[in-house]
Amino acid sequence: MTTRIFGSGIRRREDPRLITGRASYTDDIKLPGTLHAAILRSPYAHANIKAVDASGAAGQPGVVAVYTGEDTDGVLNGLPCAWLIPGSDLKTPAHPAIAKDKVRYVGDAVAVVVAESRYQAEDALEHIAVDYEPLDVVVSPKAAAQDGAPQLHEDVPNNIAFTWALAGGDTDAAFADAAVTVSDTITLPRLIANPMEPRSALAQWSAASGELTLWNTTQNPHIARFVTCVVTGVPEHKIRVIAPEVGGGFGSKIPFYADEAITAFCSMKLGVPVKWTETRSENYLITTQGRDHIEEVEMAATSDGVITGLRTTVYAGMGGYLSTAAPGVPTILHGLMYSGPYNIPNISGTVYGVFNNGAPVDAYRGAGRPEATMLLERMVDLVAAAVGQDPAEVRRKNLIPKFENGHDVATGITYDSGDYESALDSCLSAAGYEALRAEQAQARAEGRCVGVGVSSYVEICGLGPSQVAGAVGFQGGLWESAIIRFYPTGKANVMVGSSPHGQGEETTFAQIVAGELGVDVDDVEVIHGDTDTTPMGWGTYGSRTTAVSGAAITVAARKIKEKSRALAAHLLEAAPEDIEYEDGRFYVRGSPDQHKTIQDIALMANVAWNMPEGMEPGLEASAFYDPPNFTYPFGAHVAVVEVDPETGHIDLQRYVAVDDCGVQINPMIVEGQVHGGVVQGVGPALWEGAVYDDDGQLVTGSMLDYALPRADLLPDIEVSSNSTPSPHHPLGVKGIGEAGTIASTPTVYNAVMDALRPLGVTRVDMPLTPEKVWRAINDARNGG
Amino acid sequence: MFPAQITYHRAGSVAEAVQLLSSNEGAKLLAGGHSLLPLMKLRLAAPAVLVDIGRIEALKGVSASGGGITIGALTTHAEIASSDLVKQHAPVLAEAAALVGDPAVRNRGTIGGSVSHADPASDQPTVLTALGATFNVTGQGGDRSIAAGDFATGLLENALEENEVLTSISVPSVPSGAGSAYVKFPHPASRYAVVGAAAVVAVSGGTCSSASVVVGGVETTPARASSVEAALAGSDLGDAALDAAAAAVGGDLNGDPMGDVFASAEYRRAMAAVYVRRALGAAASRAG
Numbered sequence A: 001m002t003t004r005i006f007g008s009g010i011r012r013r014e015d016p017r018l019i020t021g022r023a024s025y026t027d028d029i030k031l032p033g034t035l036h037a038a039i040l041r042s043p044y045a046h047a048n049i050k051a052v053d054a055s056g057a058a059g060q061p062g063v064v065a066v067y068t069g070e071d072t073d074g075v076l077n078g079l080p081c082a083w084l085i086p087g088s089d090l091k092t093p094a095h096p097a098i099a100k101d102k103v104r105y106v107g108d109a110v111a112v113v114v115a116e117s118r119y120q121a122e123d124a125l126e127h128i129a130v131d132y133e134p135l136d137v138v139v140s141p142k143a144a145a146q147d148g149a150p151q152l153h154e155d156v157p158n159n160i161a162f163t164w165a166l167a168g169g170d171t172d173a174a175f176a177d178a179a180v181t182v183s184d185t186i187t188l189p190r191l192i193a194n195p196m197e198p199r200s201a202l203a204q205w206s207a208a209s210g211e212l213t214l215w216n217t218t219q220n221p222h223i224a225r226f227v228t229c230v231v232t233g234v235p236e237h238k239i240r241v242i243a244p245e246v247g248g249g250f251g252s253k254i255p256f257y258a259d260e261a262i263t264a265f266c267s268m269k270l271g272v273p274v275k276w277t278e279t280r281s282e283n284y285l286i287t288t289q290g291r292d293h294i295e296e297v298e299m300a301a302t303s304d305g306v307i308t309g310l311r312t313t314v315y316a317g318m319g320g321y322l323s324t325a326a327p328g329v330p331t332i333l334h335g336l337m338y339s340g341p342y343n344i345p346n347i348s349g350t351v352y353g354v355f356n357n358g359a360p361v362d363a364y365r366g367a368g369r370p371e372a373t374m375l376l377e378r379m380v381d382l383v384a385a386a387v388g389q390d391p392a393e394v395r396r397k398n399l400i401p402k403f404e405n406g407h408d409v410a411t412g413i414t415y416d417s418g419d420y421e422s423a424l425d426s427c428l429s430a431a432g433y434e435a436l437r438a439e440q441a442q443a444r445a446e447g448r449c450v451g452v453g454v455s456s457y458v459e460i461c462g463l464g465p466s467q468v469a470g471a472v473g474f475q476g477g478l479w480e481s482a483i484i485r486f487y488p489t490g491k492a493n494v495m496v497g498s499s500p501h502g503q504g505e506e507t508t509f510a511q512i513v514a515g516e517l518g519v520d521v522d523d524v525e526v527i528h529g530d531t532d533t534t535p536m537g538w539g540t541y542g543s544r545t546t547a548v549s550g551a552a553i554t555v556a557a558r559k560i561k562e563k564s565r566a567l568a569a570h571l572l573e574a575a576p577e578d579i580e581y582e583d584g585r586f587y588v589r590g591s592p593d594q595h596k597t598i599q600d601i602a603l604m605a606n607v608a609w610n611m612p613e614g615m616e617p618g619l620e621a622s623a624f625y626d627p628p629n630f631t632y633p634f635g636a637h638v639a640v641v642e643v644d645p646e647t648g649h650i651d652l653q654r655y656v657a658v659d660d661c662g663v664q665i666n667p668m669i670v671e672g673q674v675h676g677g678v679v680q681g682v683g684p685a686l687w688e689g690a691v692y693d694d695d696g697q698l699v700t701g702s703m704l705d706y707a708l709p710r711a712d713l714l715p716d717i718e719v720s721s722n723s724t725p726s727p728h729h730p731l732g733v734k735g736i737g738e739a740g741t742i743a744s745t746p747t748v749y750n751a752v753m754d755a756l757r758p759l760g761v762t763r764v765d766m767p768l769t770p771e772k773v774w775r776a777i778n779d780a781r782n783g784g
Numbered sequence B: 001m002f003p004a005q006i007t008y009h010r011a012g013s014v015a016e017a018v019q020l021l022s023s024n025e026g027a028k029l030l031a032g033g034h035s036l037l038p039l040m041k042l043r044l045a046a047p048a049v050l051v052d053i054g055r056i057e058a059l060k061g062v063s064a065s066g067g068g069i070t071i072g073a074l075t076t077h078a079e080i081a082s083s084d085l086v087k088q089h090a091p092v093l094a095e096a097a098a099l100v101g102d103p104a105v106r107n108r109g110t111i112g113g114s115v116s117h118a119d120p121a122s123d124q125p126t127v128l129t130a131l132g133a134t135f136n137v138t139g140q141g142g143d144r145s146i147a148a149g150d151f152a153t154g155l156l157e158n159a160l161e162e163n164e165v166l167t168s169i170s171v172p173s174v175p176s177g178a179g180s181a182y183v184k185f186p187h188p189a190s191r192y193a194v195v196g197a198a199a200v201v202a203v204s205g206g207t208c209s210s211a212s213v214v215v216g217g218v219e220t221t222p223a224r225a226s227s228v229e230a231a232l233a234g235s236d237l238g239d240a241a242l243d244a245a246a247a248a249v250g251g252d253l254n255g256d257p258m259g260d261v262f263a264s265a266e267y268r269r270a271m272a273a274v275y276v277r278r279a280l281g282a283a284a285s286r287a288g
Helices: A013-017 A119-125 A171-177 A222-232 A259-272 A280-286 A367-388 A391-397 A422-430 A435-446 A466-471 A505-517 A545-571 A596-605 A667-686 A737-759 A770-781 B014-023 B036-041 B077-082 B082-087 B091-097 B103-108 B111-116 B122-132 B227-230 B239-252 B265-286
Strands: A035-041 A047-053 A062-067 A109-115 A129-134 A160-169 A178-194 A199-207 A211-216 A239-242 A272-279 A289-301 A309-319 A346-355 A449-458 A481-487 A492-496 A524-527 A579-582 A585-588 A591-596 A620-623 A634-644 A649-660 A715-720 B007-011 B028-030 B049-052 B062-065 B067-073 B134-141 B142-147 B150-156 B163-170 B180-188 B191-203 B205-217
Touching: A013 B062, A035 A119, A035 A259, A035 A280, A047 A109, A062 A119, A062 A259, A109 A119, A109 A259, A171 A289, A171 A309, A178 A367, A178 A579, A178 A667, A199 A259, A211 A222, A211 A259, A211 A596, A211 B150, A222 A259, A259 A272, A272 A481, A309 A367, A346 A391, A346 B265, A367 A391, A367 A492, A367 A737, A367 B077, A391 A422, A391 A449, A422 A435, A422 A449, A422 A634, A422 A649, A422 A715, A435 A449, A435 A634, A449 A737, A481 A545, A481 A596, A492 A545, A505 A524, A505 A545, A545 A591, A545 A596, A545 A620, A585 A596, A591 A596, A591 B049, A596 A620, A634 A737, A649 A667, A649 A737, A649 A770, A649 B111, A667 A715, A667 A737, A667 B122, A737 A770, A770 B007, A770 B049, A770 B265, B014 B134, B014 B163, B062 B082, B077 B091, B077 B103, B077 B111, B082 B091, B091 B122, B091 B180, B103 B122, B111 B122, B122 B163, B122 B180, B122 B205, B180 B265, B191 B265, B205 B239, B205 B265, B227 B239, B227 B265
Parallel strands: A035 A272, A211 A239, A309 A346, A492 A524, A649 A715, B007 B049, B028 B049
Antiparallel strands: A035 A109, A047 A129, A062 A109, A160 A346, A178 A289, A199 A211, A199 A272, A289 A309, A449 A634, A481 A492, A481 A620, A579 A585, A585 A591, A634 A649, B062 B067, B067 B163, B134 B142, B134 B163, B180 B191, B191 B205
């Protein structure tokens, strides 16, 4: 037994079952008598539904029922949007689970067949006749916001779902006085989240008890229960949502989807369990996508490269409907981060959330912050080029100086702690930056296109104070709760309302308890993902689980420790103030032999043979933790690329990351999160982008065309870290789940632009596919 | 992901496969399944009948035959990539096989299935055309042979009759002293060739005595680069000669161009010259 397990890179206890195929996902759950649903999806991106004739499907082999929008209309409530940004003139048009009158993206649900097997249900779909009246389509979020664009929803002029404005300082004056201004339009492509496990729902309605059980691929079962209540009308306390093993989400399993509402509807109609599992093709069409930003950005600076102002106009695609958390992503999680790690006294931005004919867009790893970091880091590089200074030095001179407890920025938020220059120095040192620049000069002399990219970032995570959540229109809280329960044998369960799905918190949460109470880490089991067996919580996303849920566990563990101290004092016949604690042992000060272990205490508390007067039996504590502020991890990254000017190919040769997520509970897991995050951010820089054609058809509809990052296209990622504790967190931790994704897109983009600068190339849209780079080089050679 | 209903037959011999094809209109052959099954799962293909030839032992393996090798249609890419006979007689074929897809595809996918699918972005049709291979087929009318360059007749279309089965591929040995190479621009997602260039360059007395150059991925069938071959013949294979020869490939690309969201037809044509040049460089360096 050792408390030193906290902070050590022990192996993830989740992994043996995951990598040997013994984990049980939603689709693995087999209930007797289960029927299988297949959903008919619109082949049109925008069309009126003139008629649906499902009669042909009804008699097909194995078919039990067929439902259309006529059947769900008035029975299922519409899917709610749960982030209602105040002061943004937000429109929330109806989002029926099954479209009745109109479809707004390819994949919109039109009917459902329930059959004895999924094959039979799929076959029967081909016998449903839908009479569509195709309508004009608009894909680009900027085009969709223009006068005369096809209108997706009545009463939403120019498709603008909301307009959010941000202003700090006097931006107009900053630009009027600026010696240097730079600008660019940055396009962040739509991204498909691609969790390894597609989404799935298994609904079991009990008419006898009036209870609905929903097994669901969700990152937040308690929110899913609440929304299931809203959509189905089943009372919240009669709904149990279980997220069994969930195979990744990256944000795409935060929202509540039409598919689980339809599955629940079918089970309630038929009185038997009904299962629906997404195919990968469906995942590409209907599961929420990320980004889809067109960002028009300007930065003002002095002739010496000191930033004086930032101004943006952003068109953020929402897809056909507002997904659960969609409006918060390009606003609160984006615009509020426009200062980044820099002193920027004057900042203004306008964000238009725009309906367009694609899959709904919602949070995707980083959620708003990669989009903010991208525009900021691009601008800083342009400023550096404009004033003829090294981009690392321009960053350095603009970084906010080290602070330990609070720093206000012009966007109106207060960072918790930061030491941005140390992170930059560490990264430049790890990369050997000066030598890299010398090698680059040599390579350029040989005619080779080598580039070095640098970025600094700070992100907002550990979401977040519930009072702030309410103030910014989030229709819920953002606290977390935990219960720690010790059994007579000294083993403990930890029940949490958050819902890890691959991040490793079954391990890190046990490390927290081991560290606080001196129990063996293997004596702590973490229970999550079931609304009937876990206390309320708001879920796993936004790098908040360790920061917020972990804090709740810490507070609960400290309650256990205080009760244990009091019981130990009673049993040792000493005053509580004379009891010392060390490594799981409570002893009388000066007499370490007179002690009780935490296991002794657990036994005596549970049998309750000899309790002090007034002390309740049992050794259990719960805690609700509402963070006083967000946490603000930060770091600096460097990438080295070489471009083949003959083909436009980019070879990512080195990637160096220095991240500061505060105190680390498990450095191996931190490193793993950085690895995955970096790769996910490199994707849209170089390869990834969902492409819809002018008819709103998804051209990149499978992994044959949608280019996910592959190991053979990536270098070893060189990861190291600094540690600046969060001043307000009981453990000093901040969160690391999204850091890599936030930093790596601009780092790699800037590296490529650095490589191409001698050729006269000034900009290329992401992803930087070979043809785009090749064309940019040729255009520059031909005089641009 | 859920194919339509099919009737499945497993053929025990080539003759039985031919018979099953003849008696079931629209039947499709199933070998490794790596081209057909994905199409069926997307319901882009829905054959009523599948004839599985995957367990016909006579169609498997590589053997030496007069002046070359014969490769059974069911031989997997992985087997070809690691075959000593292939490496000895047609090393460029092993080189290309190692670049097909990923390990799972190479372990299941077969050379016969790959060429029969007639996807111009596949690697092996390009290489086999450059090598002057012959495709041996059996049908109701008996046996016949088809030159590799005549086998693909269009995008995803081949020269097989409805009841014919591709049984083997005869590959002549690369002449001693000749160098060969296959250089590929893989699509970052699918790993199919955006452009693939195969070159076989023979040298005699310090000059190029003959060359065979084929480009895949740019047109709907592998394109023989006759202008490049003509420019190489008699040249010294120096950098200037290779530059000039590769630049001539534009004149050879007159068929149906292919382009998509990742790489336009114009870009593929430009890359054809680049990859032909690189294939020539590699082949020339291995010659002699």
